[in-house]
Amino acid sequence: MKSYDLIIVGAGIIGTACADVASAAGLKLAIVEPQAIGGGATAAAMGHLVAMDDDPAELALSHYSLQLWEAFTDVAQIEYSRCGTLWVASNENELASIPAKLARLAAVGVHAELIERQRLYQLEPALAPGLAGGMRVLREAVVYPPGAARHLLDRALARGATLYPRQATALTRNGVELDDRSMLSGPVLVATGAALPRLLPQLPMRQRKGHLVITDRHPGIVHHQLLELGYADSAHGDADSSVAFNVQPRPTGQILIGSSREYGSDDSAVSMPMVQRMLERCFHYLPGLRDLQALRIWTGFRPVSADGRPYLGRVPGAQNVWVAAGHEGLGITTSLGSARLVIDQLLSQSTAIDASPYDPARIAA
């Protein structure tokens, strides 16, 4: 039986980020992934790097992660593009909510600015008339998530980690069993996202389906990643289905359009009524997009924990089993910070931010 300092199950953005940190710390590492690297929710994701400020714990983790992403801005494979985020206020009420957001962001050191109405249209002339203003976070970015996962994995492999292209079928007393009946022994870190219940049924996990549409190449129409200020209501609300305006300029000149959220649909098929709702919301903010060509529509499943915060830490009641999963729509942003938080705890080191809000014991207890 092969023995490792750590066996990471899952090579999405979370598993590969953990592999990067663990291998850099000198751990003898195995990574278990039967499918394409970053081929699950990571490949389906938009890849925005954005600080969400409405939950202090989430803000701390996203801000910590955004700083870690700065080390990857020049990796071609990751396609880091610092387009900035422009939150759009459609009315005076939404505009009035901005000063409080600015204060929350400033408290953790994120610089953002209020954008007056006239300036909004200078920045993004394609926006629909009649909007109230917005808030810009200049240093935020978009990345190409599967490229990032591949890069993080390659770094771990270059440091001597071993990739097992197999399915982990079960946790054993001291490791994992693979689908060829072979065993690996050592501490296990489960980073399988929405598939978590297969190995850790004690940690509740729901799937939240999303749709995305990508256009043909139309450079110069949109300059920032654009979100409606109501985005957080869609992201954090618990409605069975919701849509919110979220559009990105990709470095290819393509425009990536989201977003939708649905509970209760495990079917990966594209739902045209949901696409219609999502695009209708998009046209409300960017009417000029109606004439662009859509090349591709796809769906993905966000892994959602019991309370919306990821599980990062030791699995209660299990010996030497760790978990990093359940990041909903913020997995790309928070991957690097999540990995540090888990590996630091695993090595009994102090963590850069408070780890207790993510402790899986909060749920299992």
Next chain:
Amino acid sequence: MTERYDVAIVGAGPGGLAAARAAASQGARVALIDAQAHAGGQVWRKDIEHGWPRRAQACIPRIVEHPRIHWLAQTQVVHADAGALLLENETQAWRVAYDTLILANGARELLLPFPGWTLPGVTGAGGLQALAKQGWPLHGRRAVIAGSGPLLLAAAVTAKRHGAQVLGIYEQADAASVHRFARGLWRWPGKALQAVSLRGQLAGIPYHCGSVVREALGTDTLQAIEVETPRGSEPLSCDLLAIGFGLVPNIELAQMLGCRLNEAGVHGRVEVDTMQRSSVPGVYAVGELCGIGGRDSAWIEGLIAGHAAVGAKVQARWLRRQRHAREFAESLQHHFKLSTRVRAMARPDTLVCRCEDVPLQALRGHADARSAKLATRCGMGACQGRICGSALAELGIFPRGGSRPPLFPVRLSTLGDPISNPHQGSCS
């Protein structure tokens, strides 16, 4: 807006036309949908100078003007779900609901990568025919036709008729195979006549068997090719190279509808019974979709499906003709089988995905097409893997993938604007 029809037919080549005429003759209200401006499909594409081929001219105008057939030209099917198609044309989008659906959306060319294949001046063999018939100037240009199969003869005839100087036809199959195929043609007298007629029109143009184009040469545009014949390798100056290695069924719509595919070949085809019924109730498939069979298979299968779709009697002699036509297709596939030389044409630096400029060597080390796509963008471009996906399947590198919505690039407004006011569609 939703229009409702008894029968919706996708594709107005011989298969779709025959199906439309048959269904309408039984009293059904029919929608005949095609992306092109004129009916006829690829094989009966209307030539702006010379019109339709004789047989097509005799039937197409009466079919598209039939009072019970609504002819929807320049209309793309962009999505399908149970019982309805989402359509788009230049100005609008709407839904067509149907009782039965007949898929007759044919095949596309198999383009295989080789050094220089993306140079301007290099086209598919069918591509050259389409361009010539749409008025692309060929007069006085030196053209070489290469690849495999009888379609090369048809391409050469079209090029010659439009004034090109055809320097030669280079067939990859060896002379023995081509002769065996020709000797067996007596079983299909129509095909034999057609072959004789094509050869007659190509008198004086050399036909080389066992020959493969190794490279297309030129800086900004095609200037010459390097061709390997049984007598050795030789350069040849030319302005145009039309190269065709056969056809690939357009199965994406059938896949989206959930039709069971026959997985025997690398490209997949729709599985149907003798009445052309697919595995999905109410969905029929005819012609190239069920395996490359040519015009005669498509026509007779369209006739059968058009009757069966509306519950009319299907005559036993049509079923005999259907089998006979399919035997021709099998003979064709057998004698013009692609040789290993054709599969070895691409070099490591040859582009495989021309939408995203991905060379063959970039795909090394990837277990499947999806993994390669995520890492290299291969197949992520405007054609969504139609060209490179088929080539990679043919070359045995990655198996073909599934259907990805939408079926074709589509205006966002078609997907995002509410489609309201369902009403009964009317025929023209």
